[in-house]
Amino acid sequence: MKIKIVNTSSHQLPNYETSASAGMDLRANIDEPVILKPLERRIVPTGIFIELPMGFEAQVRPRSGLAAKKGISVLNAPGTIDADYRGEVGVILVNLSNQDFVIENGERIAQMIIAKHERAEWTEVDSLSDTERGSGGFGSTGVK
Template sequence: MKINVKRLTETATIPTRGSEHAAGYDLYADIQEPVVIKPNENCKIGTGLAFEIPEGYFGAIFARSGMAAKQSLRPANCVGVCDSDYRGEYIVALHNDSSDEKVVNPKDRIAQLVVMPYLVVEFDEVEELDETRRGTGGFGSTGK
């Protein structure tokens, strides 16, 4: 599948894959100088890119595992959903989960983009739902 991407700035970096079988494509910070994110705060970091995701798909923005585990930085909304009709800049709101200030430098890899299919559904309101063995058992009901 080919995805059209538009550089919105001269300094934007086209996404890359870390390995041949990586599902995610690294998104890079398109900033001119380092940005400090204070403890437990969010900061929006632009990628300088806009994408043309095909109909029936969306761009999912996930944390980079190394950045989350080593630096305690992750997307503030945990998973971003970029719809196929969105043509603006992909911006990642990073959250600092640590008690220390963290620095994002120009060209740092800040998140990963996974292009995923979705189903269009219709909701049919009913009076009753089919019974299952689990029933209404919620949080923690299937194990310890």
Template sequence: MDMKIKLVRENAALPKRATDGSAGYDLCACICEPVDILPGRTEKFPTGVAVQITPGYAGFVFARSGLGIKHGIVPANAVGVIDSDYRGEIMVGLHNQSEVAFTIQPGERIAQLVFLPVYTPELEESEDLEDTVRGAGGFGSTGK
């Protein structure tokens, strides 16, 4: 299955997978000059691309592990969700959770886009749910 992609800015880069085994397509910062992300701050970056996602799928914007682990630069909303009926430019909010400023360069890979199937069942309100061994236990109820 193919998905259409549109470059919506002059200096936009087509998202690419780094290797044949890569699950995600790298999204690049479509900016004209470097942007500093100060400690504890969030900045929004255009990617210059819009996608036509096949119905039944969604796009998910995940962190690039190198930016997150090495520099503390992660998507501001943890994981971005792109619905199949959205046709606008993909924007990526990046948050600096480190204690030092970090500079994003024009064209730098800032996130990765993964396409996944989405199940959207009809929701049926109920007074009762089936019991399980775990029950309502959460937040570490099964161990550390």
């Protein structure tokens, strides 16, 4: 699939690090290092603008290494970039650790996945069909 992209940063385009990667890394596009304090959140610019085809979205997700090793996550994970959005891709990072985290220009801060989606059309009814699970949720099926 070909997607139009404008890159105003000095960094390479988002790319897949391995042949089996689902996500492309997004890089911080900042003039100077940013310190993200514990429990602080900030929108970090990437310098890229994309034009997705209708029926697709881009999902912005945390990088597992940053989450596991540094406690850095994407606050609204997965963040959705809609096909009609033309602004700069920004990443809402949050520091869930108890230590400052320094974001450097060009650092890989998140990953982006391109996904097809459907549009729902609601059919209003008076009741839903029965299932074995029923209305049980939030742990109702057990943990083992």
